[in-house]
Amino acid sequence: MVTEELRMSLDQIRQEMPAAMRWIYMNTGTTGPLPERAMRAVEKQTAAEVDRGRIDPDLHQRVSELKETLRRAWAELTGATTASIALTQNTTEGIGLALAGLDWQAGDEVITTNLEHSGVIMPLYLLASRKGVQIRFIDLGIGEKNMIAALEQAVTSKTRMIAFSHVSYQTGAVLPMERVASWARERGVWTLVDGAQGVGALPLNLKQTGVDFYAMPGQKWLCGPEGCGALYIAEDRLEQVQPTLVGWAGLKQMGPWPEVVLHQDARKFEVASFSAPLFAGMLESLRFGEDVGWTGIYRRTHRLAARFRSLLGEVPGVQVVTPDNHAGLVSFEVQGRKPEEVLERLRSRGILMRTIPRTPWVRASLGFFNSEEDVDRAVEGVAE
Numbered sequence: 001m002v003t004e005e006l007r008m009s010l011d012q013i014r015q016e017m018p019a020a021m022r023w024i025y026m027n028t029g030t031t032g033p034l035p036e037r038a039m040r041a042v043e044k045q046t047a048a049e050v051d052r053g054r055i056d057p058d059l060h061q062r063v064s065e066l067k068e069t070l071r072r073a074w075a076e077l078t079g080a081t082t083a084s085i086a087l088t089q090n091t092t093e094g095i096g097l098a099l100a101g102l103d104w105q106a107g108d109e110v111i112t113t114n115l116e117h118s119g120v121i122m123p124l125y126l127l128a129s130r131k132g133v134q135i136r137f138i139d140l141g142i143g144e145k146n147m148i149a150a151l152e153q154a155v156t157s158k159t160r161m162i163a164f165s166h167v168s169y170q171t172g173a174v175l176p177m178e179r180v181a182s183w184a185r186e187r188g189v190w191t192l193v194d195g196a197q198g199v200g201a202l203p204l205n206l207k208q209t210g211v212d213f214y215a216m217p218g219q220k221w222l223c224g225p226e227g228c229g230a231l232y233i234a235e236d237r238l239e240q241v242q243p244t245l246v247g248w249a250g251l252k253q254m255g256p257w258p259e260v261v262l263h264q265d266a267r268k269f270e271v272a273s274f275s276a277p278l279f280a281g282m283l284e285s286l287r288f289g290e291d292v293g294w295t296g297i298y299r300r301t302h303r304l305a306a307r308f309r310s311l312l313g314e315v316p317g318v319q320v321v322t323p324d325n326h327a328g329l330v331s332f333e334v335q336g337r338k339p340e341e342v343l344e345r346l347r348s349r350g351i352l353m354r355t356i357p358r359t360p361w362v363r364a365s366l367g368f369f370n371s372e373e374d375v376d377r378a379v380e381g382v383a384e
Contacts, residue, residue, distance in 0.1 A: 005296035013292060013369050020369045024351040024378055029197055029329050029365035032223035041284035045277040063276045070279050073286045074230045079205030083265035086231045091196045092119040094215030094231030097269050098192050099123050101241035106132030109158045111151060114139050115168035120194050124163060143173020144323040148183055161190040166198030170356050172322040172329030181210035196220060201327040203298050212237045224285035225278045233266050247271035297368040301328040304366040304375055311379045318382060321361055331356060331363045349381045
């Protein structure tokens with residue numbers, strides 16, 4: 001039976017995702033279960049390369065078309081233009097491209113938060129050590145504090161960027177991306193968003209949000225292969241960002257030295273060859289999401305997470321960390337137990353979650369492929 005939210009039945013969805021049937025799979029925030037159709041697409045592309053040779057002209061042309069088809073799919077999913085999408089390997093690469101491509105001066109400031117992943121912190125560390133940029137942190141608690149008020153207190157005349165997560169990987173809090181982008185643009189400040197826990201879990205219309213950069217992975221909520229991601233760069237910012245590395249993939253025209261013309265859109269950030277099998281798998285994962293229905297995916301993800309969060313809050317000795325403003329992540333602490341012990345106990349019961357480094361928390365990721373029974377059994381597993 002097809003649910004009122006999804007275009008496919010839950011049974012059909014789960015049949016396509018064997019890992020979601022083998023486990024109570026609640027670690028999509030790390031890597032989502034790969035659909036079988038994505039695996040078949042990877043295998044088909046690989047087989048064609050083995051059979052025909054990777055330099056076969058017809059195959060080479062189809063691979064070039066595959067790349068642009070994938071770019072269009074990313075753009076359609078995120079409410080962007082194809083000109084604003086650069087294909088990357090992962091979120092962190094996109095963050096690094098954005099940071100390294102801007103014209104920084106010693107003493108410039110970037111504001112970030114206490115809720116960030118190392119994928120944000122490490123590129124900022126490199127920026128600070130190489131360029132003398134100052135990194136300022138605002139404390140948002142678990143994500144429930146007023147971010148605009150915190151920014152008002154932290155901003156100075158030297159502030160040039162705000163770097164933050166759309167959804168905190170630690171607490172699951174959804175941060176006010178559009179409000180921050182509007183606030184920043186009014187002050188001539190760039191915004192760089194870590195979209196690792198946002199894309200595929202929340203609806204996006206990046207062109208309307210006003211953010212300058214939004215870095216995304218394919219392997220988490222989109223359930224694609226690892227090694228596939230994208231970077232959104234607002235079209236009115238493209239001229240301000242220069243490539244860190246250049247190669248033939250970013251080349252529009254080349255004549256006698258020094259006649260070199262790069263693409264003027266986001267393609268200028270792409271360097272050279274890519275894995276066509278992985279791109280084929282990523283495209284098929286995005287098509288799977290379209291077949292299931294993205295609107296239904298977003299609604300179901302939130303509803304299941306809200307159910308898990310609510311039921312977990314009734315378990316004695318369990319403290320729910322995730323605030324009301326959440327998407328698909330729910331973090332919690334089992335008092336009197338180390339998170340590693342909780343994780344191992346859950347795994348022994350066929351339930352996959354993860355811990356959060358440097359905290360006493362366990363994190364669950366609720367995906368559209370999870371069943372209500374999965375939620376109930378996971379709560380029982382925590383309570384035991």
